[in-house]
Amino acid sequence: MAFDISRRFMLTGAVGASVACAAACTTGPAAVAEAAFPASAPSVDPQILGPRDGVALLSRNENPYGPAPSALKMIEYAGKKGAYYPDIAGQKLAAMIAERHGVTPDMIAITTGSGEALSAIALIYGKKGPIVAPRLFWDTTALYAVNLGLAEIDRVALGSDMSTDLAAIEARVTAGTGLVQLCNPNNPTGLVADPVALKAAVERMSKLATVLVDEAYMELADDPEGNTCIGLIKEGHNVIVSRTFSKIYGMAGIRVGYTISSPETAAKIQSTSMSWISGVGLAAAIGSYDDTAFLDFSKGKIVEGRQMVVTTLDALDLEYLPSQTNFVYFKSGKEANDVQKAMKERKISIRGQYMDYNEWTRVSMGTIEDVEKFCKALPEVIGA
Ligand SMILES: Cc1ncc(COP(=O)(O)O)c(C=O)c1O
Structure with a gap:
């Protein structure tokens, strides 16, 4: 794939975002319309998005500190350019992602949240044979294909410590397997697989079937570089890694995700995806992708909240x-x-039961204040 990225888009991060916005916000056709039709105060219910009525939202694994200011600047810019199809913005984001991971841009598929890519993958590979996965994983997109009658999930029991049992999964994989789907770190367990065992198992399994590793939370892990399976893709193994801007980037509502794979697989995923990602989403992702200050800040808040819960x-x-x-x-x-x-009666939103794990509860990190509310309420709620 050839890329023609304009000089303007070569500017990266917050600096690039603010320069681009400053240029777009004062000139151009959108500014003409704005002068003719000055915006009045919004008449919509301000609670249509985000937590309602002061609820501590700790159920969806979001990062309430996002989006980064660098993303917000680009959102403003992109809003002003909303009349136009996104054009080269997707190529620009793919080039940035590829550069970070040392792959070529044609190995990146960008989708409307990683969920869209994962649904596309379930459709592509589910028809070839069962999707082999740990019993407990983020199964929403595999179920999408199952619900359409286009896939089956072969769930493999967890280890006694609730970890993904790699040996048991590997034992189940044959040439008739459609896809192996792993989630690392896993949701809802939060566990990271042993990286040496994981990479060895993924490499072996990828000789029989495509292996998908959903790394939605990888940036939050203690050692993302040491745990990611992206290296296996670079070595030419039949592996797909998915990532998202919904978690550490704090852009769950903006809907941007991506996969890394071989160019052939990326093309299949992209052509099976049903939507075109919005210019606003692409611009926000471009603006914040390299914003390490924001990412470090977010990770710090998440670790702080997690420590409060653990304590x-x-x-x-x-x-x-x-x-x-x-x-x-x-x-x-x-x-x-x-x-x-x-918890709901106390205006705290957490997850309910998963499968038959009836005594296990998942709580997400939110703002420190909201995590504090949860920590204070827990003893009373469980009658301790
Ligand atoms: C493990 C995992 N993968 C993927 C997703 C999908 O996220 P998104 O479509 O917002 O990228 C989620 C959402 O919670 C998730 O938990």
């Missing part, structure tokens, strides 16, 4: 899994749906 769980002597994500999975000893309901 609370320790004080209550509750079992929990060692998370390297922005959520913690813990065993309250009470029915998860009852815990969720009791």
Whole structure:
């Protein structure tokens, strides 16, 4: 794929964003319309997006500190350019992602959140044979294909420590397997797989079937570089890694994600995706992709919140899994749906029960104040 990236878009990060915005916000056809039709105060309900009525939103693994200011500047810029199809913005973002990971831009597929790519992958590979996956993983997109009658999930029991049992998964993979789907770190457990064992197993399995590693939370792990499976793709193995701007970048509502794979696989994923990603999303991703100051800040807040939760769980002597994500999975000893309901009565939103793990509850990190509300409410909610 050839790229023709204009000099203007070669500017990166916050500096590039503010320069581009300053140019776009004062001139051009949109500015003419703005002068003719000055915007009045918005008449919409300000609560249509985000947490409502002061609820502490700790159920969806979002980063409330986002989007980064560098992304917001580009969103303003992109809004003013909203009359136009996004043109080269997708190529620019693909080039940035490729450069960071040492791959070529044609190995990147950009989609409307990573969820779209994962759904496309489930459709592409699900029809070839079962999707082999750990029993507990983020299965929404595999279920999308299942619900269409286009795939089956072969769930493999977790290890006794609730980790992904790589040996058991590998034992299940044959040439008739459609896809192996792993999530690392896993959701909802928050666990990171042992990197040496994972990479060796993924390499072996990829000789029989395509292996997808969903790395939505990888930037939050203690050692993202050491744990990612992107290196296997560079070595030419049949592996796909997905990433998202919804988590550490704090852009869940803006909907940008991507995959890294061989160029042939990337083309398949891109052509199976159903939507065209918005210029606003692409611009926001371009603006903040290299914003390490914001990323470090976000990770700091997440780790701080996680430590508060862990301290609370320790004080209550509750079992929990060692998370390297922005959520913690813990065993309250009470029915998860009852815990969720009791928290809701206190204006705290957390996850309910997963499968038959009825005493396990997942709480996400939010603002430090909201995590504090959860920590204060927990003893009362579980009757400790
Ligand atoms: C493991 C995992 N992968 C992917 C996604 C999809 O995220 P998005 O479509 O916002 O990129 C989620 C969302 O929570 C997730 O938990």
